[in-house]
Amino acid sequence: MRHVVIPRAGGYDRLTVETRPDPLPEPTGVVVAPEAIGVNYADCVVRMGLYSSAREYVGWPITPGFEFAGTVCAVGASVTDLAPGDRVFGVTRFGGYATRVAVPRHQVFALPARFDMAQAAGFPAVFLTAYFALFELAHPRPGQTLLVHSAAGGVGGALLQLGRIAGCRTVGVVGASHKVEAARALGADAVIDKSREDLWRAAERISPQGYDVVLDANGVSTLSESYKHLARPGKLVLYGFHSMLPRQGGRPNWLKLAADFLRTPRFNPLDLTSDNASVLAFNLSYLFERRDVLEEAMGRLLAWVDEGRILPPPVTRFPFGQVADAHRALESGTTVGKLVLVP
CATH class of the missing domain: 3.90.180.10 (Medium-chain alcohol dehydrogenases, catalytic domain)
Structure with a gap:
């Protein structure tokens, strides 16, 4: 081999x-x-x-x-x-x-x-990640509003589709204009192209009361504002820290990593209680031996595939x-x- x-x-x-x-x-x-x-x-x-x-x-x-x-x-x-x-x-x-x-x-x-x-x-990797974020951690109710960062990527696109299945209003964030139609095709009710407009100003215009769930794999570049734009109550679900890593060259910039680590927000339990907000996070690779989680998640996902509800x-x-x-x-x-x- x-x-x-x-x-x-x-x-x-x-x-x-x-x-x-x-x-x-x-x-x-x-x-x-x-x-x-x-x-x-x-x-x-x-x-x-x-x-x-x-x-x-x-x-x-x-x-x-x-x-x-x-x-x-x-x-x-x-x-x-x-x-x-x-x-x-x-x-x-x-x-x-x-x-x-x-x-x-x-x-x-x-x-x-x-x-x-x-x-x-x-x-499987992207849809299991999206499934766990939404249905195991966030538990959104029909009619709630979700903000999905990196909406044209693998997990982001999966979150848009599962958000639609959950009966939610989904707002996708993309970083380039050529990704807007991809996000719309996957079910985004609104798309924010942050290469052409201010992300958070647009987010406030689309949902003035904030977001019931924000799904963020960017890390330090959006984490603070993602939390600030939660509805009350609201849930911030983290599954990555992409903005801390290089866009070219393939090697970490250790000075940038150190600076971003220091800038990463720390969530105080007292503040979380007062803000009526939750911060949740996970790493899918720690869950593969959980047969119950895999069987339930894949069973539901594949049923939606067979029904044509997941592309x-x-x-x-x-x-x-x-x-x-x-x-x-x-x-x-x-x-x-x-x-x-x-x-």
Whole structure:
């Protein structure tokens, strides 16, 4: 098998393709030959050496990758409901950038009839993130107003679609004019193009009473204002800190990281109580072993896919050997939807 290996933290040059023997399945596991592999911004953070669960569970060297779609090539002795040749997609806590991926059975799902392999490979990480943020943490009520940052990206686009399913009014924020129509197509009731207008002035115009839920993966660049623009009561859900990381060059700027860390707001429990506001956060990679969470979330998501209520994310494909180009494109902030590697 071929797999991408990062020997130590760094830039795009750290992404090397190596070969090793194919893995064997655990008794309750499966081995899949991916035909497409999802690329997520978290993979770039792993490469930079800044992803906490990567350090905790793997260390160096590491093969990044959280999601894949392909064909089953081997099953463990205890697996009776899958067989070689079955078309599946799934999640893995690292190790996804490979031509063979071994995972527990509960992390693999039948390929949806409405998706091709590339669309399926780009589906689980972003939709599970969006599902957990909305339905496990925020619990929005029909008619409430959501503000979604990075609305044309993978998780942002998933949040717009799930917000519509939840019966909410969704306001998407994008950073470039070419992303406005993408956000509208995914269900945004209003779109703020912060490259052309002041973000927070527009947010106040659209929802003068504030937002019942704000979903923010930017970090320090928007965190304070996201909190200030909550309705009362309101919930701020955090799932990333993208603005602290580089837009070009592929390496962290340690002075900027230190300055942004110092500027990151600290939420005092007394203030939260007085403001009648909640701040919630999570990291999806710590939840993959939670079979109950995965089964419930994927069960509901795939039912909505079958009903046509969820559209597959728009996908840009990169050959497996051009993984550095995929990371470079994702970090540029110009992409729409999901990127996938094709072995």
